[in-house]
Amino acid sequence: MNKVVLSVIAALSATAAPVFAADMPVKTKPLVPVVAPSPWDVAFGAAGMNDYVFRGVTQSDHKPSVAAYVEPRYNIAPNVQLYAGVSGESIKFANDAAAEIDFYGGIRPTFGPVAFDIGYWYYYYPGGQCFGTGPTQSLAPDCVAGGLPNGNVAKAVASFYEVYGKVAYTVGDFVLGVNEYYSPNFLNTGAWGNYTSGTIKYTAPAALALGSVGWYVSGEFGRQWLGTSDAFYGVPAFPNGIDYKDYNTWNIGLGLTWKVFTLDLRYSDTDLNKGDCNAFTSDPGASGTSDVTPINPSGAGSNWCGATFIAKLSADLTLGSLK
Numbered sequence: 001m002n003k004v005v006l007s008v009i010a011a012l013s014a015t016a017a018p019v020f021a022a023d024m025p026v027k028t029k030p031l032v033p034v035v036a037p038s039p040w041d042v043a044f045g046a047a048g049m050n051d052y053v054f055r056g057v058t059q060s061d062h063k064p065s066v067a068a069y070v071e072p073r074y075n076i077a078p079n080v081q082l083y084a085g086v087s088g089e090s091i092k093f094a095n096d097a098a099a100e101i102d103f104y105g106g107i108r109p110t111f112g113p114v115a116f117d118i119g120y121w122y123y124y125y126p127g128g129q130c131f132g133t134g135p136t137q138s139l140a141p142d143c144v145a146g147g148l149p150n151g152n153v154a155k156a157v158a159s160f161y162e163v164y165g166k167v168a169y170t171v172g173d174f175v176l177g178v179n180e181y182y183s184p185n186f187l188n189t190g191a192w193g194n195y196t197s198g199t200i201k202y203t204a205p206a207a208l209a210l211g212s213v214g215w216y217v218s219g220e221f222g223r224q225w226l227g228t229s230d231a232f233y234g235v236p237a238f239p240n241g242i243d244y245k246d247y248n249t250w251n252i253g254l255g256l257t258w259k260v261f262t263l264d265l266r267y268s269d270t271d272l273n274k275g276d277c278n279a280f281t282s283d284p285g286a287s288g289t290s291d292v293t294p295i296n297p298s299g300a301g302s303n304w305c306g307a308t309f310i311a312k313l314s315a316d317l318t319l320g321s322l323k
Helices: 004-021 272-282
Strands: 040-049 064-078 080-088 101-110 114-124 159-170 174-183 191-201 216-228 247-259 261-270 306-317
Touching: none
Parallel strands: none
Antiparallel strands: 040 064, 040 306, 064 080, 080 101, 101 114, 114 159, 159 174, 174 191, 191 216, 216 247, 247 261, 261 306
């Protein structure tokens, strides 16, 4: 009898166990919806420097300058980004423009280690004043008679635009780049301008970092080709305009990075002599009479295109990095 009872209990246990296990509540983690990253982002930053140099030529009379920018970005694909931006820099121009304000936009496609950047850049210089003498008065009746104190002349409007294309190739810790810019009316002088440069940058890997401070070295060699100005900048030998001198420019520097901050220390120079530099820039501080060239008959010489050391401290970040 006991054997029968035990057999029945065993059978019931065997059949009940699966039913009991199925009825037990199972603890699971709640499903968290996967949120796709936003295609939008905004980059922004600011900088201070002891000299604002553009293609080897000071834009601030070798004096300190400050800058800031904001750049919205939209990723239309994982490897294609659209962008637009505005930036501003403090300057010292011959026409006493109040500042440089840049409006730009373009597209950045990336294919593996190769990154392209194609776009449009407008350089706006508000608040300029016209300084002219002689025949220029009939071309620009708002000019201050007699020109600048050293005899140079400058248009009230220096604003202009460029189109550009860049390509960068990353190989290991190195980035090699080629840049091309073109303007049909460079600095509103009437002369076309074409700038081509090659760049190289080495960014030290984490193993070579200086504690929490990263570093890089970089350099650029470029050539600025320039056409002939309009008659406003003409001289007696060339009354219809002067053929600006093409020139080479180069720079090399060391950068230190910490979080969003970068300290860039750089040497920059060109092969423009002081006379042709004066003809190109209309430097109001140019002086002397010994730097005579065909396009600079006054002989005044400018150091705006000479060697200079640039120390720049900048902060750059994006809204995405703050989340």
